[in-house]
Amino acid sequence: MAKTEGEIIIKKYANRRLYNTGTSTYVTLEDLAKMVKKGEEFVVQDAKTGEDITHSVLTQIIFEQESKTGNTLLPISFLRQLISYYGDQMQMVVPTFLEHSMKTFTDQQAQMREQMTRAFGDTPLGKNLQVPMQMMEEQVRRNTEMFRQALQMFSPFTAQQSQPAAKKADSKDIDELKEQLRNLQNRLDNL
Secondary structure: OOOOOOOEEEEEOOOOOEEEOOOOEEEOHHHHHHHHHHOOOEEEEEOOOOOEOHHHHHHHHHHHHHHHHOOOOOOHHHHHHHHHOOOOHHHHOHHHHHHHHHHHHHHHHHHHHHHHHHHHOOOHHHHHOOOOHHHHHHHHHHHHHHHHHHHHHHOOOOOOOOOHHHHHHHHHHHHHHHHHHHHHHHHHHHO
16 A cells, blocks of 8 residues: 555445545455555545544454454454443443553563564574563553552452452441441431
């Protein structure tokens, strides 16, 4: 895809065809995915109404990537958590948090690549060296834990804890809060 001056506008027609106005060519979702990977910014508009539908088209690209590769990026547990936040009080916080997490992850990935390049230089091994899975898994674990802790700060009563002792403590705390509420209600009733 040739990058043009200014903003790249992709028009989506009723027949689902996508037209790159910058290159005057029809493109596919795969072409748009390649543009994203290259860092090319674009806006997708409904050809008839002019409405910005970039979000839904990018979501469609993710869906197609997840379906066809077999190497999914989004684990089922993450998808379930994400779905549970729709309509929840956390819905406003999640996008900002995810955006920040992805930026941090990208920055750390760049740092790891730099370190690998410094360590192995311009050798064939250095060029083809993949980041060890253990390092990546550890980073994912840290990010997931950070996400879980951040969500607990905003909804401490709905957070699930896996330790039985913690559940008992939470249950005790909730019982104490219920008792305090009953006492307050009784006081109000007496007034």
